[in-house]
Amino acid sequence: EAAVTQSPRNKVAVTGGKVTLSCNQTNNHNNMYWYRQDTGHGLRLIHYSYGAGSTEKGDIPDGYKASRPSQENFSLILELATPSQTSVYFCASGDWGRNTLYFGAGTRLSVL
Amino acid sequence: AQKVTQTQTSISVMEKTTVTMDCVYETQDSSYFLFWYKQTASGEIVFLIRQDSYKKENATVGHYSLNFQKPKSSIGLIITATQIEDSAVYFCAMREGPGYQNFYFGKGTSLTVIP
Numbered sequence: 001e002a003a004v005t006q007s008p009r010n011k012v013a014v015t016g017g018k019v020t021l022s023c024n025q026t027n028n029h030n031n032m033y034w035y036r037q038d039t040g041h042g043l044r045l046i047h048y049s050y051g052a053g054s055t056e057k058g059d060i061p062d063g064y065k066a067s068r069p070s071q072e073n074f075s076l077i078l079e080l081a082t083p084s085q086t087s088v089y090f091c092a093s094g095d096w097g098r099n100t101l102y103f104g105a106g107t108r109l110s111v112l
Numbered sequence: 113a114q115k116v117t118q119t120q121t122s123i124s125v126m127e128k129t130t131v132t133m134d135c136v137y138e139t140q141d142s143s144y145f146l147f148w149y150k151q152t153a154s155g156e157i158v159f160l161i162r163q164d165s166y167k168k169e170n171a172t173v174g175h176y177s178l179n180f181q182k183p184k185s186s187i188g189l190i191i192t193a194t195q196i197e198d199s200a201v202y203f204c205a206m207r208e209g210p211g212y213q214n215f216y217f218g219k220g221t222s223l224t225v226i227p
Contacts, residue, residue: 044217103157
């Protein structure tokens with residue numbers, strides 16, 4: 001079964017601080033994604049990657065950076081966290097053989 | 113513009129009945145893929161069912177089926193014989209073309225199954 005692991009599961013950060021959310025997948029999927037989920041907005045795409053070394057902007061990339069150092073790992077970086085970035089963040093990897101996404105359990109981030 | 117729209121914010125149904133959740137999408141591509149995902153109370157998001165745009169037959173998996181109306185750009189999710197554990201938030205999603213890797217999600221519909 002596909003496995004996508006996110007860490008940390010919960011994070012409290014201070015405004016202006018740096019936050020790194022990590023994602024690891026053991027599925028050998030090429031594509032990985034970062035979404036945020038907010039009430040009334042559903043899932044919105046922040047950044048995605050086609051493979052190691054690549055990152056692409058999604059629909060709401062402002063204030064976020066991404067890093068894909070290897071096939072397995074994809075990080076989301078908030079260089080200067082703001083309260084508006086308080087949200088639940090989901091990482092996912094893509095299996096094009098079955099044409100679907102596998103999601104991690106989510107990271108709940110609070111920026112105070 | 114929203115590419116995937118779910119107009120039903122929440123639905124409540126009695127256990128063992130059938131429920132339909134609506135979803136409309138917007139795309140210029142001739143080839144695309146439509147999905148439904150379920151988010152449980154624990155927050156876990158799981159894939160349920162998929163419809164490929166070039167297929168005329170409606171997809172069915174277990175007690176989930178789709179009502180694909182291509183001329184209306186509509187993909188409804190039908191759950192028959194609902195169970196308490198079907199209570200969740202359901203997301204409709206679309207991936208365009210063979211060259212596009214993005215998935216676009218609707219805002220979700222919250223389903224409550226009443227015993």
